[in-house]
Amino acid sequence: MYVGRGFLRLKVFDPPNPVKSPALSAHGHSKAAMARFCRAVLDHAPIGSFRRWFFPDLPSTCPECGVLQDRAHVLLKCKRYRRWWELRGEFEFLQRVSAYCKLNGFLTVNESAFSFADAPSEEHSRQ
Numbered sequence: 001m002y003v004g005r006g007f008l009r010l011k012v013f014d015p016p017n018p019v020k021s022p023a024l025s026a027h028g029h030s031k032a033a034m035a036r037f038c039r040a041v042l043d044h045a046p047i048g049s050f051r052r053w054f055f056p057d058l059p060s061t062c063p064e065c066g067v068l069q070d071r072a073h074v075l076l077k078c079k080r081y082r083r084w085w086e087l088r089g090e091f092e093f094l095q096r097v098s099a100y101c102k103l104n105g106f107l108t109v110n111e112s113a114f115s116f117a118d119a120p121s122e123e124h125s126r127q
Contacts, residue, residue, distance in 0.1 A: 032115070033107065033108075036107055036113065036114040036115055037103075037104070037107055037114075039114040040071065040074075040075070040103060040107065040113070040114045041103075043071050045071070045074075045114040046114075046115070046116045046118075046119040047069045047070060047071065047074060047114065047118070047119060047120070048060030048061055048062065048068050048069030048070060048073075048120050049068060049069065049070035049071065051119070051120065052068065058120070059120035059121060060120055061120055062078055062080075062120065063080075063120060063121060064078060064079050064080045065077070065078055065079060065080075069120055071090070072089060072090050074113055074114065074118075075090070075093065075103075075106065076088075076089065076090070076093065080110075080118070081106070081109075081110040081113055082109050082110060083106060084102075084105075085102060
């Protein structure tokens with residue numbers, strides 16, 4: 001099954017179950033929360049790496065840190081977000097059995113992560 005190169009391979013999705021989705025159980029109460037979860041998993045979010053690929057003329061650096069704002073930066077390094085783990089990369093994150101729960105918790109605590117509100121802005125890039 002092809003899932004794309006940006007798909008976050010959380011163990012909870014192996015094998016996929018269209019009848020009882022753990023993502024719907026966790027985020028089905030809110031369209032916005034489910035959208036942010038999907039953006040994070042699919043790496044198709046309004047963040048710098050997406051902009052660099054599809055809209056190269058738009059800002060792509062993190063407003064807080066000044067580096068490329070990609071999924072790994074948002075999940076693992078950015079100072080804007082609260083997290084309770086310290087990891088070196090996405091692969092190490094995915095090796096944890098609790099990665100799915102940690103991603104859900106991260107999105108719950110950081111309500112702007114993977115939202116349009118946190119996208120790099122023109123204003124920041126002029127500073």
